[in-house]
Structure formats: structure tokens, C-alpha cells
Amino acid sequence: MAKMAASMVDSGEDAFRKIFKFYRRRNPPPDLTGVTDFSGGEPGDRVSGNDVEASRVGLKPVREWRAFGLQGYPGFIFISNPFLRGCQAFWVRQCLKTYPQKPNICNLDMHMNPSETQDIWGQSAPTLRSRKPKTLLEKLRWVTLGYHYNWDSKTYSSSSHTPFPSDLHSLSSRVSAACGFPGFQSEAAILNFYRPDSCLGIHVDESELDHTRPLLSFSFGQSAIFLLGGRRRQDPPTAMYMHSGDVMVMSGQSRLLYHAVPCILPAAAGRSALEAEGPVPDPDPDPDRDLRDGALPEPVSQEDWTVCRRYIQTSRVNVTVRQVLEPGQSLPETRACSPQGTAAAAAADRRSEKRKRSSGSTDSVHTSHT
Numbered sequence: 565m566a567k568m569a570a571s572m573v574d575s576g577e578d579a580f581r582k583i584f585k586f587y588r589r590r591n592p593p594p595d596l597t598g599v600t601d602f603s604g605g606e607p608g609d610r611v612s613g614n615d616v617e618a619s620r621v622g623l624k625p626v627r628e629w630r631a632f633g634l635q636g637y638p639g640f641i642f643i644s645n646p647f648l649r650g651c652q653a654f655w656v657r658q659c660l661k662t663y664p665q666k667p668n669i670c671n672l673d674m675h676m677n678p679s680e681t682q683d684i685w686g687q688s689a690p691t692l693r694s695r696k697p698k699t700l701l702e703k704l705r706w707v708t709l710g711y712h713y714n715w716d717s718k719t720y721s722s723s724s725h726t727p728f729p730s731d732l733h734s735l736s737s738r739v740s741a742a743c744g745f746p747g748f749q750s751e752a753a754i755l756n757f758y759r760p761d762s763c764l765g766i767h768v769d770e771s772e773l774d775h776t777r778p779l780l781s782f783s784f785g786q787s788a789i790f791l792l793g794g795r796r797r798q799d800p801p802t803a804m805y806m807h808s809g810d811v812m813v814m815s816g817q818s819r820l821l822y823h824a825v826p827c828i829l830p831a832a833a834g835r836s837a838l839e840a841e842g843p844v845p846d847p848d849p850d851p852d853r854d855l856r857d858g859a860l861p862e863p864v865s866q867e868d869w870t871v872c873r874r875y876i877q878t879s880r881v882n883v884t885v886r887q888v889l890e891p892g893q894s895l896p897e898t899r900a901c902s903p904q905g906t907a908a909a910a911a912a913d914r915r916s917e918k919r920k921r922s923s924g925s926t927d928s929v930h931t932s933h934t
């Protein structure tokens with residue numbers, strides 16, 4: 565891999581783009597022998613934290629987490645699936661059923677009426693259960709939470725904000741505290757929904773105002789190749805697998821590195837442990853409990869799991885959680901648009917979606933951030 569990157573630099577070409585294209589190629593499929601796989605490696609001593617609090621969000625005791633650094637990338641931490649057996653199912657169900665609901669914003673809002681996107685799960689579940697193609701869920705590409713990222717202006721604004729889900733904040737604050745960042749405020753999230761042919765272009769996440777706080781990434785479903793580059797767009801990246809349940813923390817000097825997802829691995833090669841795992845049966849079927857009670861995340865019904873399993877058999881969901889502001893800081897109000905009334909924004913975004921569609925045949929989950 566390093567050799568390949570070096571030869572590309574020698575030839576004067578943009579190493580990151582070349583390597584992105586290398587992994588994106590279908591025919592012949594790329595040689596994956598140079599891809600770092602943390603799932604088999606020896607972890608370092610990088611995390612510490614409260615085991616009881618971790619279990620409340622479905623995570624193993626922190627001392628059992630397999631956390632890795634990467635040489636040459638200070639501040640980058642890779643945690644190989646720290647979820648308790650059966651607990652990823654809860655987060656997948658939240659990503660597919662709960663977080664796409666209003667008032668959160670998703671790509672479908674850009675070209676559909678709010679009434680049509682009110683119940684993406686309800687409209688999609690019967691069809692997904694019966695194995696017929698193309699539901700709204702399968703057309704979902706992104707959802708934004710908290711401060712809703714504006715894809716056109718590449719900014720956040722105080723006028724486009726809805727409450728951040730408390731369960732996802734609990735998960736994020738446990739992980740960031742374990743990695744040495746107590747007091748993390750989950751203020752924005754982007755959920756990316758990858759179909760088998762999706763990718764995410766080369767970008768850096770710099771729209772947040774506080775870069776001293778880490779960027780957290782949670783992956784579920786099919787595996788993917790993740791490319792982690794340097795401070796310059798053309799710097800050659802390191803390729804690594806991201807499997808279901810893996811968590812990545814980009815902090816310190818790694819917070820503003822270029823990165824990309826060139827491909828989702830075909831199901832045969834990337835059969836997710838999650839699919840085999842399924843949800844754990846509920847030992848305590850009390851419908852009134854929630855995460856605050858100190859219980860494990862609420863179990864997923866077999867009915868819901870059938871839909872989630874069908875979806876993740878071919879798809880990947882990634883959630884990045886960001887702290888946008890320094891404590892005490894506030895955002896400018898750049899554009900008046902209420903979360904439900906995004907019609908004005910939608911018209912502009914419809915134009916940019918059209919541009920995106922006509923710009924190539926690859927299925928990018930969204931336009932790159934930069």
C-alpha cells in the first residue's frame with residue numbers, strides 16, 4: 565500500500581484520488597491485502613472509564629475494549645466493536661426507525677413533501693419484510709440531528725436546530741470520556757446510509773467551530789474501506805476496514821485529516837457479525853424503562869429486527885457525532901428556516917441534488933463536505 569502510494573506521488577498524480585479510485589474499482593476487484601484490519605490486532609492501553617455507565621448504552625466494560633492507535637496519526641483512536649453482544653441492534657433500529665423521523669432532516673426532504681417523509685419506517689417496513697425492492701429506507705442517504713448541517717453553505721446555524729437525541733449523546737459522551745475527552749457535548753450528527761454501490765468522497769470535517777473536541781464515528785451493518793489521509797487533500801491515505809460496531813475517534817492532530825469511504829464491501833466478503841448476532845432476547849420486558857434507569861438499551865422486537873436485518877444485509881449505516889461549539893460560544897443565525905419548514909432550503913437543495921446526480925453515475929451518500 566505504502567509502495568503504491570509512493571509510486572503515485574512520484575508520477576506527480578494526486579495520491580489520495582488514485583487510491584480512492586483503486587478501492588472504488590469493481591472490475592477487476594481491488595487487492596485488499598494492504599488494508600489494515602484492527603479486528604485481529606493487539607490493542608494498546610488507550611481507554612479507561614466507568615464500566616456501569618458503558619453498559620447503559622450497550623457497551624462492554626471499558627477495560628475490555630480493544631482500542632488502537634495508528635502510527636503517524638496522533639489523536640486517532642480505533643475501537644474494534646466495543647458493543648455488548650446483541651446491543652448493536654438497538655442502535656441500528658434507532659438509525660433506521662427513530663432518527664429519520666421529524667423534526668430531524670434527511671435527503672428525502674429535499675424532493676418530497678414533509679407528509680410523505682413523515683413515516684419512512686412505516687412506509688418501508690412491510691415492503692422490506694416481504695423482500696420487495698426500493699422502499700424509502702433504501703432511498704435514504706443521510707439524516708442530520710441537532711444542528712443540521714447545511715450541505716450548500718457547509719455551515720451550521722442557530723436557526724436550523726432540533727433537540728439532539730439523548731440516547732446518542734449518552735453513547736457519545738461515554739466513548740469520548742473513555743478516550744480522554746470528558747464533557748463532550750453532542751451537538752450535531754450526520755447519519756450516512758450506504759447502499760452497496762455508495763461511497764463518500766474525500767473531505768475534511770471542519771465546519772464545527774471547536775476543533776479541540778473529537779469527532780466520533782460509529783459504523784453498523786456491512787463493512788467498508790476507510791481511507792485516512794493527511795492535512796493536505798492530496799496526501800496519500802492509509803486504508804483500513806471498518807466493520808459493524810467499530811468506533812473511530814478523530815481527535816487532536818487527527819481531527820482535521822482528510823478522509824473518505826471509497827467502497828462498501830460485498831456481502832460475501834463482509835458478512836457482518838451483527839447479522840449473525842441479532843438482538844438478545846429481553847431479560848426484563850418492562851416497557852417503561854429507559855436508558856436513564858441504568859438498564860441496557862431497550863431491546864429490539866423481532867418484528868423490527870426483521871426489517872433492520874434485511875436492510876443491513878446489503879447496507880451500512882455510519883453515524884458521526886460532533887461538538888460544534890466551544891463552551892459558551894453561540895452560532896450566527898445564517899438563514900431563517902425552521903426544521904419543519906425547510907421548503908425554501910429544499911428548493912435550493914433540489915437544484916444541488918440535480919447537479920450531483922448529473923455529475924456522475926457513482927452513488928455518493930452526499931456531496932463531500934469540502
Ligand SMILES: O=C(O)CCC(=O)C(=O)O
Nearest residue numbers: 754756769781825882884
Ligand atoms: O462513513 C464513514 O465512515 C465516514 C463518514 C464521514 O466521514 C462523515 O460523515 O463525515
Ligand SMILES: [Fe+2]
Nearest residue numbers: 767768769823
Ligand atoms: Fe467525515
